[in-house]
Amino acid sequence: MLAATTSTHCPYCALQCGMNLRPTEDGGVDVVERTDFPVNRGALCGKGRTAPAVLSSRVRLTGPLIRRHATGGLEPATWEEALRAVADGLRRTRASHGPDGVGVFGGGGLTNEKAYTLGKFARLVLGTSQIDYNGRFCMSSAAAAHTKAFGVDRGLPFPLEDVPRTGCVILVGSNLAETMPPALRYLTELRENGGKLVVVDPRRTRTAEQADLHIAPRPGTDLALALGLLHLVVSEGRVDEGFVASRTTGWADARAAAMSHWPALVERITGVPVPQLREAVAMFCDAESGMVLTARGPEQQSKGTDTVGAWINLCLATGRAGRPLSGYGCLTGQGNGQGGREHGQKADQLPGYRKLDDPEARAHVAGVWGVDPDTLPGPGRSAYELLDALGRDVRALLLMGSNPVVSAPRAAHVEERLKSLDFLAVADVVLSETAALADVVLPVTQWAEETGTTTNLEGRVLLRRRAITPPEGVRSDLEVLHGLAGLLGWEKGFPTDPEEVFDELRRASAGGAADYAGISYRRIVEEDGVFWPCPDPGHPGTPRLFLDRFATPDGRARFVPVTHRASAEETDEEYPVVLTTGRVVSQYQSGAQTRRVAELNAAAPGPFVELHPRLAERVGVAEGDPVAVVSRRGRAVAPARITTAIRPDTVFMPFHWPGEGRANTLTNPALDPTSKMPEFKVCAVRLEPAGG
Numbered sequence: 001m002l003a004a005t006t007s008t009h010c011p012y013c014a015l016q017c018g019m020n021l022r023p024t025e026d027g028g029v030d031v032v033e034r035t036d037f038p039v040n041r042g043a044l045c046g047k048g049r050t051a052p053a054v055l056s057s058r059v060r061l062t063g064p065l066i067r068r069h070a071t072g073g074l075e076p077a078t079w080e081e082a083l084r085a086v087a088d089g090l091r092r093t094r095a096s097h098g099p100d101g102v103g104v105f106g107g108g109g110l111t112n113e114k115a116y117t118l119g120k121f122a123r124l125v126l127g128t129s130q131i132d133y134n135g136r137f138c139m140s141s142a143a144a145a146h147t148k149a150f151g152v153d154r155g156l157p158f159p160l161e162d163v164p165r166t167g168c169v170i171l172v173g174s175n176l177a178e179t180m181p182p183a184l185r186y187l188t189e190l191r192e193n194g195g196k197l198v199v200v201d202p203r204r205t206r207t208a209e210q211a212d213l214h215i216a217p218r219p220g221t222d223l224a225l226a227l228g229l230l231h232l233v234v235s236e237g238r239v240d241e242g243f244v245a246s247r248t249t250g251w252a253d254a255r256a257a258a259m260s261h262w263p264a265l266v267e268r269i270t271g272v273p274v275p276q277l278r279e280a281v282a283m284f285c286d287a288e289s290g291m292v293l294t295a296r297g298p299e300q301q302s303k304g305t306d307t308v309g310a311w312i313n314l315c316l317a318t319g320r321a322g323r324p325l326s327g328y329g330c331l332t333g334q335g336n337g338q339g340g341r342e343h344g345q346k347a348d349q350l351p352g353y354r355k356l357d358d359p360e361a362r363a364h365v366a367g368v369w370g371v372d373p374d375t376l377p378g379p380g381r382s383a384y385e386l387l388d389a390l391g392r393d394v395r396a397l398l399l400m401g402s403n404p405v406v407s408a409p410r411a412a413h414v415e416e417r418l419k420s421l422d423f424l425a426v427a428d429v430v431l432s433e434t435a436a437l438a439d440v441v442l443p444v445t446q447w448a449e450e451t452g453t454t455t456n457l458e459g460r461v462l463l464r465r466r467a468i469t470p471p472e473g474v475r476s477d478l479e480v481l482h483g484l485a486g487l488l489g490w491e492k493g494f495p496t497d498p499e500e501v502f503d504e505l506r507r508a509s510a511g512g513a514a515d516y517a518g519i520s521y522r523r524i525v526e527e528d529g530v531f532w533p534c535p536d537p538g539h540p541g542t543p544r545l546f547l548d549r550f551a552t553p554d555g556r557a558r559f560v561p562v563t564h565r566a567s568a569e570e571t572d573e574e575y576p577v578v579l580t581t582g583r584v585v586s587q588y589q590s591g592a593q594t595r596r597v598a599e600l601n602a603a604a605p606g607p608f609v610e611l612h613p614r615l616a617e618r619v620g621v622a623e624g625d626p627v628a629v630v631s632r633r634g635r636a637v638a639p640a641r642i643t644t645a646i647r648p649d650t651v652f653m654p655f656h657w658p659g660e661g662r663a664n665t666l667t668n669p670a671l672d673p674t675s676k677m678p679e680f681k682v683c684a685v686r687l688e689p690a691g692g
C-alpha cells in the first residue's frame with residue numbers, strides 16, 4: 001500500500017512553495033496542491049510542478065562514476081571505490097600542497113544541514129580556508145549592505161504577507177513574474193488595495209507590465225538613480241527628520257554625497273527623464289508606508305554593495321524602515337539562499353552568521369565541534385577568486401551543488417581552470433557540465449528522497465520531508481561527507497541523520513546573529529515554519545525585524561555615504577552595446593535540472609539574444625537570425641529575439657545554457673570590492689550577424 005501524501009517544499013527557488021507529494025505505483029511521486037502553506041497558498045510555477053521529472057533514472061545519475069585514466073571517460077564504480085578515490089585525491093594534494101591546496105565549493109540550494117556539514121568538513125577534516133559557494137554570485141552585495149546598515153542580514157525583514165498592505169513598493173531589478181511567479185499575487189493585491197508599484201528594470205518585463213510606473217535605466221546605473229531620488233527627497237522637503245534623528249546615524253555625510261547627484265546629471269547617466277524621477281519620489285513619499293525590494297538587477301554589479309546601500313539610504317531618509325509595513329528587503333534567489341549564507345560554507349563565516357575572524361565566534365563554534373579554536377583556519381577566497389585559483393595554488397576541489405561551467409562569469413576561463421586541476425570530485429544529482437569534467441562523480445539523493453531544512457526569502461525556516469525511497473545507487477550528501485570524513489580519520493562528528501545535524505547546528509548558531517537555537521523540526525511543522533532569530537524553544541520566532549531597534553550596537557540604522565561610479569567596463573567604439581543577463585520562467589539557473597524536463601524545454605528550448613528593432617536593423621539581423629555577441633572574454637551565438645521591450649542600447653541573454661549560446665562566455669568577472677560579487681549584469685559587447 002502506498003503511503004499518504006507528504007507535505008514538503010519545492011526543490012528550486014527561495015520562495016520555497018509548499019507542495020504535497022503523493023507516491024506513485026512506480027516508486028515516483030506526483031505533486032499535489034497544498035493550500036495550507038501561506039507563502040504560495042497552493043500556487044506553483046511550472047518548474048515546481050514538474051520537479052518530479054528529475055527523479056527519473058532516465059535523466060539522473062544512478063551510480064558513482066570514476067575516470068580511471070586521465071585521458072579516458074567516466075566509468076561506473078562502486079561507492080567504496082569512489083569514496084576511496086576522493087579521499088585519496090584530497091589527501092594526496094593536502095600532502096603535497098598543504099591544506100589550502102584543497103578547495104571546496106558549495107551551493108545555496110543545499111539544505112542548512114548540508115551547508116553546515118560542508119563548512120565543518122572543510123575546516124576540520126581538510127583544514128582548508130579555501131571554501132566558498134555560489135551564493136557569492138547571488139545575494140552577497142545585498143547581504144553586505146544589509147549588515148552595514150542594519151547590523152544583520154536577513155533577505156526580507158518582514159513576511160511577504162505585509163507587501164500588499166504597504167503604500168508603495170519600488171521593485172528594483174527583479175522580474176518576479178518569471179523568477180517567483182506565485183509571488184506576483186502580492187503585487188497584484190498591493191495594487192488592488194490602492195498601493196503603487198514602481199518597477200526599475202532596463203526591460204519592460206512581465207513584472208514591469210504590472211507597474212504604475214516603469215523606470216528603465218541603462219544597466220549599471222542604479223546607484224546614480226537611487227542617489228538622484230534621494231536628492232529629490234531632500235530638495236522637495238520629503239525627509240522624515242524625526243525618524244532620521246531618533247533611529248539613524250550618519251545622515252549628514254550620506255546627504256552631502258547624495259546632493260552632488262543633480263536630477264539633470266542623473267538623467268544623463270541613467271537615461272531616465274527627470275519627470276519620471278519626480279513621479280517616483282511622489283509615489284513613494286505620498287504613501288503612508290513603503291518598501292524598496294531589490295533583486296539581482298542592481299546587486300550583480302561591481303558596485304552592488306554601494307547600490308543597495310543607496311536604496312537603503314532612500315528608505316532611511318524617508319522613514320521607510322524599522323516601522324510596520326515599511327522597509328528595505330532583498331529577494332533572495334536559491335532554495336536555501338538565505339540559510340546557505342548563515343551556516344559556514346561562505347569563505348569568511350562560521351555557523352549562526354558568525355565571522356571567522358572573530359575570536360569569540362571561533363571559540364564558541366570550536367567548543368561545539370570539540371576542537372581547539374586555533375586549529376580552525378582563517379577566512380578564504382571568494383567564489384570567483386577561488387575558481388580563478390584552481391590549478392594554481394588550489395589543486396584539488398570538492399564541489400557540491402553548483403555548475404560553474406555554465407553559471408560562473410568568464411566561464412571559458414573557469415572551465416579551463418577546472419580542467420587544470422590535479423583532482424576534481426563533484427557530488428550532483430545529474431551529470432552536469434561541471435560533473436562531466438570530474439575525476440569522480442558522486443550521485444546524490446534529491447529533495448523528495450531526503451529530509452532537511454531550508455530558510456526562505458523571508459527568513460522562515462522550513463522543513464522539506466522525505467516522501468519516497470531513493471534508488472539504490474545514490475547516497476545523500478550527508479552520507480557522502482560522513483563517508484569521506486571516516487576515510488580521512490574523522491569517525492565521529494559527521495552524522496548522516498539530518499535532525500541530528502540540525503540539533504548540532506542549533507547549538508552552533510546559538511547566540512549568533514542567525515540564531516536557530518529555539519527551532520526544532522517539530523515546531524517547524526506545527527507552525528508553518530519559524531522565523532529566525534529564535535533563541536530558545538519558548539521564543540515565538542521573529543517574523544518582523546527592527547521594529548524597536550536595529551541590530552547595530554547602538555540600535556540605530558547606519559546611513560552609508562555613497563557616490564555613483566561607472567561600471568567596470570563601459571561601452572566604447574569597439575564594444576558599443578551593453579549586455580545584461582538573467583532568467584526565463586521555464587529554466588532554472590545553469591539548467592542542469594530543468595533542461596532535463598521535457599515540458600520546460602518545450603517552453604524554453606534554448607538561448608536567445610533579446611534586442612530592440614533599431615539595434616537589430618543596425619546590426620542587420622531579423623527575428624530568429626543567429627547573432628554573434630562578442631565581448632573581451634569571448635563570443636556567443638544565439639537567435640535574435642526582437643522586441644521593443646528593451647532599451648535600444650542594451651541586449652539581454654538568459655544564462656541557462658552551455659555551448660555556443662552560453663551567456664557567461666561573455667560576462668565580466670570584475671568584482672565588487674566588499675561583497676566580491678561579479679558584474680553579471682553589465683559588460684560591453686558588439687553584435688554581428690552570424691548567419692550563412
Ligand SMILES: Nc1nc2c(c(=O)[nH]1)N[C@H]1C(S)=C(S)[C@@H](COP(=O)(O)OP(=O)(O)OC[C@H]3O[C@@H](n4cnc5c(=O)[nH]c(N)nc54)[C@H](O)[C@@H]3O)O[C@H]1N2
Pocket residue numbers: 013014138172173174175176178179180200201202203205218219220221222295296297298332333334580581582583584585586587588589590652681682
Ligand atoms: N525561472 C527561474 N526562476 C528563478 C531562477 C532561475 O534561474 N529561473 N533563479 C533563482 C535565483 S538563484 C535568483 S538569484 C532569482 C533571481 O531573480 P531576479 O533577480 O528576478 O532575476 P534576473 O533575471 O537575474 O534579474 C532580474 C531583472 O534584472 C534586470 N536587470 C538587468 N540589468 C539591470 C540593471 O543594471 N539594473 C536593474 N535595475 N535591473 C537590471 C533584468 O532585465 C531582469 O529582468 O531567481 C530565482 N528564481
Ligand SMILES: Nc1nc2c(c(=O)[nH]1)N[C@H]1C(S)=C(S)[C@@H](COP(=O)(O)OP(=O)(O)OC[C@H]3O[C@@H](n4cnc5c(=O)[nH]c(N)nc54)[C@H](O)[C@@H]3O)O[C@H]1N2
Pocket residue numbers: 107108109110111134135137138139296300333334400401402403404406407408409427428429430432444445446477581582583588589590591592593655663664667680
Ligand atoms: N550571466 C549570469 N550568470 C549568473 C547569474 C546571472 O544572473 N547571470 N546568476 C548567478 C546566480 S544568482 C546564481 S544563484 C548562480 C547559480 O548557478 P549554479 O551554482 O550553477 O546553480 P544551479 O544550476 O542551481 O546548480 C546546482 C547544481 O547542483 C545540483 N544540485 C541540486 N541540488 C543538489 C543537492 O542537494 N546536492 C548536490 N550535491 N547537488 C545538487 C544541480 O543538479 C546542479 O547541477 O548563477 C549565477 N550566474
Ligand code: SF4
Pocket residue numbers: 010011012013014015016017040043044045046047048049179180181182
Ligand atoms: S516559484 Fe520557486 S519555489 Fe515556487 S514552484 Fe516555482 S521554482 Fe518552486
Ligand SMILES: [Mo]
Pocket residue numbers: 137138139333334
Ligand atoms: Mo541566485
